[in-house]
Amino acid sequence: xxxxxxxxxxxxxxxARIDLDDAELDHLAPQLSxxxxxxxxxxxxxxxxxxATSHPLPMxxxxxxxxxxxxxTAEQALSGAPxxxxxxxAVPRILGDEQ
Amino acid sequence: MSAPSTGGIRRTAAEMAAALADGxxxxxxxxxAHLDRIAEVDxxxxxxxxxxxxxxxxxxxxxxxxxxxxxxxxxxxxVPIAVKDxxxxxxxxxxxxxxxxxxxxxxxxxxxxxxxxxxxxPILGKTNMDEFAMGSSTEHSAYGPTHNPWDLDRIPGGSGGxxxxxxxxxxxxxxxxxxxxxSIRQPGAVTGTVGVKPTYGAxxxxxxxxxxxxxxxxxxxxxxxxxxxxxxxxxxxxxxRDSTSVDQPVGGLVEAARRGADGDMSGVRVGVITxxxxxxxxxxxxxxxxxxxxxxxxxxAEVVEVSCPHFVHALAAYYLILPAEASSNLAKFDAMRYGLxxxxxxxxxxxxxxxxxxxxxxxxxxxxxxRIILGTYALSSGYYDAxxxxxxxxxxxxxxxxDAAFEDVDVLASPTAPTTAFRLGEKLDDPLAMxxxxxxxxxxxxxxxxxxxxxxGLADEDQLPAGFQILAPxxxxxxxxRVGAALETLLEKKWGxxxxxRAPGLEGAAR
Numbered sequence: 001x002x003x004x005x006x007x008x009x010x011x012x013x014x015x016a017r018i019d020l021d022d023a024e025l026d027h028l029a030p031q032l033s034x035x036x037x038x039x040x041x042x043x044x045x046x047x048x049x050x051x052a053t054s055h056p057l058p059m060x061x062x063x064x065x066x067x068x069x070x071x072x073t074a075e076q077a078l079s080g081a082p083x084x085x086x087x088x089x090a091v092p093r094i095l096g097d098e099q
Numbered sequence: 100m101s102a103p104s105t106g107g108i109r110r111t112a113a114e115m116a117a118a119l120a121d122g123x124x125x126x127x128x129x130x131x132a133h134l135d136r137i138a139e140v141d142x143x144x145x146x147x148x149x150x151x152x153x154x155x156x157x158x159x160x161x162x163x164x165x166x167x168x169x170x171x172x173x174x175x176x177x178v179p180i181a182v183k184d185x186x187x188x189x190x191x192x193x194x195x196x197x198x199x200x201x202x203x204x205x206x207x208x209x210x211x212x213x214x215x216x217x218x219x220x221p222i223l224g225k226t227n228m229d230e231f232a233m234g235s236s237t238e239h240s241a242y243g244p245t246h247n248p249w250d251l252d253r254i255p256g257g258s259g260g261x262x263x264x265x266x267x268x269x270x271x272x273x274x275x276x277x278x279x280x281x282s283i284r285q286p287g288a289v290t291g292t293v294g295v296k297p298t299y300g301a302x303x304x305x306x307x308x309x310x311x312x313x314x315x316x317x318x319x320x321x322x323x324x325x326x327x328x329x330x331x332x333x334x335x336x337x338x339x340r341d342s343t344s345v346d347q348p349v350g351g352l353v354e355a356a357r358r359g360a361d362g363d364m365s366g367v368r369v370g371v372i373t374x375x376x377x378x379x380x381x382x383x384x385x386x387x388x389x390x391x392x393x394x395x396x397x398x399x400a401e402v403v404e405v406s407c408p409h410f411v412h413a414l415a416a417y418y419l420i421l422p423a424e425a426s427s428n429l430a431k432f433d434a435m436r437y438g439l440x441x442x443x444x445x446x447x448x449x450x451x452x453x454x455x456x457x458x459x460x461x462x463x464x465x466x467x468x469x470r471i472i473l474g475t476y477a478l479s480s481g482y483y484d485a486x487x488x489x490x491x492x493x494x495x496x497x498x499x500x501x502d503a504a505f506e507d508v509d510v511l512a513s514p515t516a517p518t519t520a521f522r523l524g525e526k527l528d529d530p531l532a533m534x535x536x537x538x539x540x541x542x543x544x545x546x547x548x549x550x551x552x553x554x555x556g557l558a559d560e561d562q563l564p565a566g567f568q569i570l571a572p573x574x575x576x577x578x579x580x581r582v583g584a585a586l587e588t589l590l591e592k593k594w595g596x597x598x599x600x601r602a603p604g605l606e607g608a609a610r
Contacts, residue, residue, distance in 0.1 A: 009472060024460075036476070072207065094452075
């Protein structure tokens, strides 16, 4: 069972959109290995005949009537935005130079 | 221990409500007394991230006006409350203990916050917590740890250490917490207070910043079982804004707490969980647990041992399911719509993705990063079946263990946490040791059943509080309250008063 390598942690951090510097990678990788080792005991506990539970209480989908209800105003919705203009969220460029 | 001249803050919430009703105090007086107490001790305890004297006093004045007109809004109208900083409060900062939400002021109220406002409870402020509720010590707060009122060098539990410490230090008579793996019950145990995790879905999660949606539950943090029942009845009940909200009433809680207080346990069957004891459990915690069981037996309860064989896998299942859900939930902190935005150094015109990466590195603390990466790993193709899939199956087996146990007994019991409060810093950089604190509380979250932690006394080794946990079947929250109230009555009779009478007074403790 799984030793998680420093390179793997770097890859996962990229997938999770977190810049980790070298010191953080050195620190986190061995800790994650220890945690993974301990949760690995779960393998083989339940057989194929056991259904998975994703939600603790049995519930079917919940619908509501399709009626208009008051929501946030544009001003309220934008009140926490790092930047906004013309009643919209202002974001950095989303494409690279080569795209 | 403490002089009665403290504005009556040592009373229970129910007693405060009675004093408001008979006119011997006002909400403004009561609220001011708590604000004074916060000013006096919170420099040392650091239970609060934000105190709102103006808002609380204005709400208190409105409460007093309603009462003068004979139009009180609820049984607890005018009794002040503290709110964990993971619950959205319109106009008040909500940081979740994270830098990424520093200064964020929500434009809306969580349903539970709207309900306490409508019921007339002045909100004193927002309480400290482990960042995004990830932790068992409140040391993972980006704004510094909370200190345990019993010993300021020790942890108050977590993630809701701020709410528990506020109540234990008489800074608030009531608080709201959230419990994903024990974050209400374990702080309750180590601070000598009462904490309840209701049945999943019994209290709305709308406006709760989600850690793990299938595990999170809002609940009461109080000094007595009756106060907890009063608070859960006030905030609970169906909410159309939460699609996982249970649409049948979970009631009779106050009645159950009052009935339990007569101390008669005749006909109640209590199952002691075999798997939640043994090596690694502090002897003083186990001694107080067994004494509590003996008291219940003397009061007429029948105590049997019950095995829940899959509970030994609960911790592993939890630390796969929780990071998986958390990593997905926290993807919303993308530096675009709210919260922190950090521009990466040395890049001209950075892309949205580069800004996102720099922001999440600067805004999240170590524990949050650990769990996001762990969750990303558990959900990766190739590992999904082995980890997340298997954890979901183990969750089924744990729920089946509960079902089988509850065929035989009315409630299950265990110590709430394996140890009393440890020292600040002791486990901060050893994640696995930290996770073990939640061994006994996690199964209830995985299965969605309700649980309460009631103080069981002080451990001989360190004279620090330990907790007694009672678990009941889903939607049978009233059983937790009945047995909890009975145990509280029996223990207080033995002690000659509430456990917090033996806690340090903290007068002049601010440093």
